[in-house]
Amino acid sequence: MKAVIPAAGLGTRFLPATKSQPKEMLPLVDKPSIQFVVEECVDSGIDDIIIITGRGKRVIEDHFDHSVELEAVLDKKGKEDLKEMVADIASMVDIHFIRQKEALGLGHAILRAEKHVGDEPFAVLLGDDIVFSKKPCTKQLFELYYKHKASIIAVEKVPEHMISSYGIIDGTEVGPGLHRITHLVEKPKPEDSPSNLGIIGRYLLTPGIFEELKKTKKGRGGEIQLTDGLMRLSKKEEMYGWEFEGVRHDLGNKFEYLKASLEYGLLHEEVGPRLREYFSNFNADEVEAKYR
Numbered sequence: 001m002k003a004v005i006p007a008a009g010l011g012t013r014f015l016p017a018t019k020s021q022p023k024e025m026l027p028l029v030d031k032p033s034i035q036f037v038v039e040e041c042v043d044s045g046i047d048d049i050i051i052i053t054g055r056g057k058r059v060i061e062d063h064f065d066h067s068v069e070l071e072a073v074l075d076k077k078g079k080e081d082l083k084e085m086v087a088d089i090a091s092m093v094d095i096h097f098i099r100q101k102e103a104l105g106l107g108h109a110i111l112r113a114e115k116h117v118g119d120e121p122f123a124v125l126l127g128d129d130i131v132f133s134k135k136p137c138t139k140q141l142f143e144l145y146y147k148h149k150a151s152i153i154a155v156e157k158v159p160e161h162m163i164s165s166y167g168i169i170d171g172t173e174v175g176p177g178l179h180r181i182t183h184l185v186e187k188p189k190p191e192d193s194p195s196n197l198g199i200i201g202r203y204l205l206t207p208g209i210f211e212e213l214k215k216t217k218k219g220r221g222g223e224i225q226l227t228d229g230l231m232r233l234s235k236k237e238e239m240y241g242w243e244f245e246g247v248r249h250d251l252g253n254k255f256e257y258l259k260a261s262l263e264y265g266l267l268h269e270e271v272g273p274r275l276r277e278y279f280s281n282f283n284a285d286e287v288e289a290k291y292r
């Protein structure tokens with residue numbers, strides 16, 4: 001099974017941090033977000049990954065490549081653990097990089113992978129969305145794919161004020177947490193929304209999506225929207241939404257990024273205990289007074 005990780009967006013919500021570095025390289029404590037995503041693929045049994053990159057995204061390629069000099073220096077300094085950790089990142093899985101020459105939308109980015117994916121179902125994982133779960137989210141989708149032989153989209157219940165930031169599904173619940181999709185809407189007003197089930201950045205798609213994306217015209221913001229392609233596909237093939245098990249963070253959003261950093265930091269072996277202690281005595285007014 002193959003996975004496509006689109007990571008060619010401009011990341012304008014994170015400027016200036018993303019002026020010369022991709023948002024997918026912003027870390028939670030010490031690990032770039034895209035590494036969490038690649039690890040989820042590996043843990044789901046995927047052995048062939050295509051990362052869609054754009055301008056200024058070379059560092060993503062470098063991150064998953066061997067760094068001979070760094071490994072040699074760590075070796076010389078006797079830092080075996082670090083050397084192994086750095087080397088492991090490069091040997092985790094086969095990764096291919098395809099460039100999206102212009103950021104024309106998520107649908108357009110996924111179309112770049114058509115030749116490599118071929119006529120097979122494949123997973124899509126957004127490079128700035130991470131999910132912590134006992135069973136990897138993509139594996140949950142694979143298992144449902146094998147059962148239903150249809151596209152499966154991970155969804156979660158979103159609060160009303162966030163509905164207009166999501167693609168929303170309409171459908172019937174056919175089993176606990178599994179919804180047969182009848183329609184999808186991109187970023188509806190809460191009062192017009194058919195449900196509160198928002199699409200997150202994990203999909204298991206049949207190759208039929210490529211034909212539909214080719215027919216999809218530029219939508220919101222002059223971009224080819226994946227949701228528009230999914231809408232067309234859902235009229236031709238069965239499609240399901242799955243309320244995945246796990247905790248998801250949209251790292252493309254500043255508040256969610258900070259929240260995820262704190263939560264991951266609190267659980268982190270090295271810094272967790274100190275962070276927990278720091279926050280147990282935390283007084284926001286005292287901190288503010290120090291900076292005034």
Ligand code: UTP
Nearest residue numbers: 006007008009010011012013103104105109127
């Ligand atoms: P976003 O909607 O988060 O857009 O893309 P963005 O450009 O990355 O960020 P902002 O909104 O300007 O801050 C969702 C996903 O689709 C990818 C992004 O990399 C992200 O993983 N994407 C988006 C592409 O690969 N290409 C595109 O043209 C657009």
